[in-house]
Amino acid sequence: MATLVPIELIASKIYLIRGIKVMLDSDLAELYGVETRSLIQAVKRNIERFPSDFMLQLTKEEFDSLRSQIVISKGKGGRRYLPYVFSEQGVAMLSSVLKSKRAIEVNIAIMRVFVQLRKTVATHKELSRELADLEQRIEGHDEQIQVIFEAIRQLMAPPDKKVKKIGFTVKEKQRTYDKRG
Numbered sequence: 001m002a003t004l005v006p007i008e009l010i011a012s013k014i015y016l017i018r019g020i021k022v023m024l025d026s027d028l029a030e031l032y033g034v035e036t037r038s039l040i041q042a043v044k045r046n047i048e049r050f051p052s053d054f055m056l057q058l059t060k061e062e063f064d065s066l067r068s069q070i071v072i073s074k075g076k077g078g079r080r081y082l083p084y085v086f087s088e089q090g091v092a093m094l095s096s097v098l099k100s101k102r103a104i105e106v107n108i109a110i111m112r113v114f115v116q117l118r119k120t121v122a123t124h125k126e127l128s129r130e131l132a133d134l135e136q137r138i139e140g141h142d143e144q145i146q147v148i149f150e151a152i153r154q155l156m157a158p159p160d161k162k163v164k165k166i167g168f169t170v171k172e173k174q175r176t177y178d179k180r181g
Helices: 007-012 025-032 036-045 060-070 088-097 101-138 141-156
Strands: 014-017 020-024 055-057 084-087
Touching: 007 014, 007 101, 014 060, 014 101, 020 025, 020 088, 020 101, 025 036, 025 084, 025 088, 025 101, 036 088, 084 088, 088 101, 101 141
Parallel strands: none
Antiparallel strands: 014 020, 020 084, 055 084
16 A cells, blocks of 8 residues: 555654654644644544643744754744644544644654664663673673683794704714725
8 A cells, every 4th residue: 555645754754852752733733734724623522532632732942952953944934822732642532633634644754763763772671781791791701701812822932942852862972994095
């Protein structure tokens, strides 16, 4: 099935705020094909579906920080209020508030991206744990490896002094022979 919205586009619109992965109301409105104002009105008509862990309003500092990170314009006709952000559960709840076919399809795509992000994070955590385990196992081996290298170097080096012959040496008096001519 071809996705309505590219996964990369959705993933690029997920931010980490207060330790939670969230999406901006304006980004969601754009993906759903509605005005931000309409999305917020639909949410406010069903506010009981959006507890504080599903939806929260950014502080001025959070919004300024986010604006500098993602270059949100301050142009004319800008926001008159601080934006709302929706957690994964809040985005899932939006499908019960926005009932268009597009909203449902986009919602499914967004949920798949959140699941994929969780899998990626889990993979990274597993790799980090395995790397830490490997570092711990190798930690004491540095000295042992150095000893092995030193032994190999000694075996490869030429001997420093003449090796004494093993056994007995018999020295005899030399005989003088007559020279006859």
